[in-house]
Amino acid sequence: MKRRNAYIWIWLGMLIGLSSCSITKHLPEGETLYLGLKDISVQNEDETKAGQAALDEVKGAISIAPNNAIVTYPNIRFPIPFGLWVYNRFVRYEKGFGRWIFRKLAADPVYVSTVNPDTRAKVASNLLRDYGFFDGHVTYRVDSTKNPRAVKLSYDIDMGRPYYIDTLLYEGFAPLTDSLIHANMAGKLVRSGEHFNVNTLNEERQRIIDLLRDNGYYYARNDFITFLADTLMRPGYVTLKLVPEPNLPKEALRRYRLGNTSVYLTGYNGERPTDSLKLRDFTVHYAGEKPGLRFGVLRKRFIYRKGEMYSQTRQNYTQEALSRLGVFKFNEVQYLPRPDSDTLDVRVNAMFDLPYDSELELNVTTKSTKQTGPGAIFKLSKRNFRRMGASLNLELKGSYEWQTSSTVDGDKSVMNSYELGAALSLDFPRIVLPWVRDRIDPFRFPSETHFRIYAEQVNRARYFKMLSFGGSVSYSFQKSRSMKHTVTPVHLAFNHLQRRTPTFDSIALANPMLFRSLDDQFIPSISYTFTYDDSWRKRRLRLWWENSFTSAGNITSAIYAAFGRSFKEREKKFLGTPFAQFLKFTSEIRPLYYISEKQQLAGRLMAGVIWSYGNKTVAPYSEQFYVGGANSIRAFTVRSIGPGRFHPADNSAYSYVDETGDIKLEANVEYRFRLLSNMFGGNLNGAVFLDAGNVWLMREDEARPDAKFTFKHFFDNIALGTGVGIRYDLSFLVLRLDWGIALHVPYETGRSGYYNIPRFKDGQGLHFAIGYPF
Known part of the structure; x- marks a missing residue:
């Protein structure tokens, strides 16, 4: 405790010492610190859409952020100029620890000379003319502050009349x-x-x-x-x-036509081509005994034929198709005109990438079951499998968990909860169907085929041990850069409950719906997903929207019906295992609004419903919805809310597998802003968020009263939480820490009013995660 207090006093001393520093004391001679914009006045404003677009461009040219800015205009700055304090305190150090502190934490002052308001006023005036305001002009003035070496700037914009x-x-x-x-x-x-x-x-x-x-x-x-x-x-x-x-x-x-095509394949170690293979007008030059890529696979990436007119669009499609193969480090297309001719010969230079790629991901998870533990995912990929331009991927994952408390309901924790899994997939950058070859154009519409088989084993301490295995085939293609379609015509999954304990049997007796969701079953399904993503557009409002529909067991049931078995018959089996039958639909939309380069407003609205019927009236546990956790309602842990107004007793042994539902509604909004730039090679960002949502059942469940969806007291059934977070963005990796604070829970807590959290400390969630929540 004494050591901890000592650290606190050291940090307080450093903060006080820095705050006593002037933000302009060590500025270079003749320089003036820029504190931001004081005012922007507009005369003869054109309120049309085109006029406002011009005005936004002009304001963008003159709105330069000062140090520790939160909003450029109106000028709102972070009240603690930490980076400037460090600059003025440590700028004199040329080596040692002081220089290291300066390099890592100091923020370079933004000078008026750097802003250069005279030049910016001229640039802004030229922008007005570019937008047709030929009589418009922009002027500026310097406004003094209490600090004689720090000023603000004001700009006057006269738009004039538009042409x-x-x-x-x-x-x-x-x-x-x-x-x-x-x-x-x-x-x-x-x-x-x-x-x-x-x-x-x-x-x-x-x-x-x-x-x-x-x-x-x-x-x-x-x-x-x-x-x-x-x-x-x-x-x-x-x-x-x-x-x-x-x-x-x-x-x-002159208009040009295409002639012969020659492809030069260089090995990943720089091996130059020593042999060639030619078929009519197409020649492949390669190193070794045979081409590193099958001739047919390579030839079909070129959508043109000899004698056709040159097309820039077809050239782009060809280069994209070559890149999507995923086997080349680079590819370059050259056009060589024949002397005194209207013919262009095509030469492609490509170099193979390394044949193998691997990735290791380590993590530590904390769950609402009071269990925590390490996990790891290892991925190994073989590029250009069997020279087909396909990728063979092996994924191994595992996690181990133990109870964070010494006892749970009087029973000592058993340290044998774990998850193990393996998956093998084969990915093709094109549509692969045995009866369809050249009918689908894989160039105009980027496409993929994904084959996957997997097996997973889950062991839950004192409850059950389950084996899941299956496979899937899925196809995806893009009609445009923003729209993607994914069809999974085959997805087969088997869940087998290998072992269950007396504790689990007592739970199943009290809640048969829970037991049926975890029982042995076969899940044959087909699905379709549509994704719209315009994040590649460099505009302020960007949108991501995904809709997915899944049908399980219906084709299997139809086959049974064809052999005389009724659709309504229960417990129809495949390979001795009952199969699930349900329809599932989810829709999720994520708008992202860029207030500025350093500020964004992000949102998410998600809805889902699953309806089980026929052979199985309870959806598989793995398909049910839940809320809470690092990427959901962050004031609560995973599966700790719902369904509906139901909440298991605090001494319930099975609460962690109980709070799932057939219907889900969730909404999130998050304000993101920059705190520090270039801190240890990354940016430190902050966030303030508000999360809301819940899950419900489609049918009544005696073991879970008030869990069925109803419009009665709908808003009281929504869990609500707020909070703050920090993100360390390294561009290739985002480390996130969120502190969620509960505001309302849908169940009875003994406290009246909308804020019904019994104690403030009971309504908090702390989450460490990788990546943004949405």
Whole structure:
């Protein structure tokens, strides 16, 4: 205790010592500290969508964050300038521990000279002109503060009046090019009556170049065409012409066709090709006795044929298809024009990646069962399995758990709870079906085929021992960059209860629905998942949305019906094991709004329902829903809430397997912000969050009263928690620590009012995890 108190006093002394430091005492001579924006005034504001877009760009150019900023404008700064304190206290050290502290914790002061308001005002004025506000301008002024060596800045924006597009004409192009442009006018981006915008003009020019390059004009470039503008013909409007530059080289005016293709495969150790294999116009050069990739697998990555017109889009698809094989460290496509000809020969240079890849993940878990313990996952991958461009993956995982308290309900803890699992999968970067070969285009729509078999054994101390094994086949493809479809036509799972204890038998007698969910069963299912993800778009609001539907046992039941067995018959078996029959649907949406580079507002809304019927009226335990934990409602541990208003007694021996349900609703919102940048090679971020949700049953259960879903007192049935957290972001790894604080539980606690947590310390959850919760 004395040592702990000593550490506390040392840290308090350091904090007091740092706080006594001036934030400007050791600034270089002639430099002034920038404290942020004081005011931004706007005159002649254009409130249209285009005008606001222009204003956002202008504000972005002048809104430079000062040290320890939380919000740039309005100027909100973290009250403790820790990084500046460290800078001024340790900047004089050139070596030793003081220099190490300076390098790791100091924040470089943001100077007015670095912000350079004069240049930024000019840049902002130019941005106004780019958006058609030709009369607009931006000025600035310096505002003094109490500290003579620290100032704030204010900007005055006068937008003036906007200019609009009158007409856009395409003139001076060759007849064939002119016909091509006018045949694709439906995609035109510049329209009469809209705001003049240089960005839109550049996008229209790029559209024309892309159109030409997709139709054989290999040498077409942006600088080969230009805009001519006139603002005098019609006041307030701009008349435009898009014309080719004069004296273009003859290659730019010629359409090219594709000739022969040669692929040079370099080994992962740098082995140069020594032999070749040719089939008509396609040649593979390789090292060794045979190509490192099967000829057919490689040839089908190229979607063009000899004699076809060159296309930029097909070139991109080909390179993406080669990259998706996952066997190359790099691949480069070159086009070689034949002298005095309109033919381009294709040369591809590719180098194989290392054949094996491995990964080891270690973790420590804490569960609501009062059990904690270490776990590990080891993954080993063999790239380019049997030269098919496929990946063979082996995954081994295990965890060991023991009770964190010495006794549980008077019984000493038995240290034999563990989980062991192994999975073998084979992944193809294309659709693999025995009767479908060339009918599915694997290039325009990125696709994957996933074969998997697995086995897992779970031993729960003093309760049961279960063996689960099975396999699946799934296909996924993308119609666009944002939309992904995944179909699993075959998923077979067997759950076998190998051993159960008298304690578990007593639980099963008191709660037969729980027993049936854990009993031996066969789970044959098919599923479909649709995922929308536009996070690749660099815009403020990004969205991830996934919907999944699963049907289990229905095809098997239909087969039984075909042989004269009734759909309604219970306990139909496959290989001596009853099979589950249910329908399951889940939907989860995650919006992410970027307030700024250092601030985000993240949300999640998740709903799920499972309906069991026919052969099994209780869903398998592994398929049921639960809430709580590091990625759910963080004020509570896993499976510690619900179903409904039900809550097992504190002395219940089976509460950890009891709080699951058939219906789930969950909502989360989290404000994320930067605390410290470049701290030990990463960024330290903070978070404030609010979580809510619960699970319910679809049917009445005498052993769990008030667990069935009902709209009566619906909001009182929702568990609510808040909290704060910190995240250490290393870009490739995020370490997260969250402290959840309970605000409301759906069951009776003996305390009245919405805040019904009996004691504050009873309503807390501390979670250490890897990655963001959503």
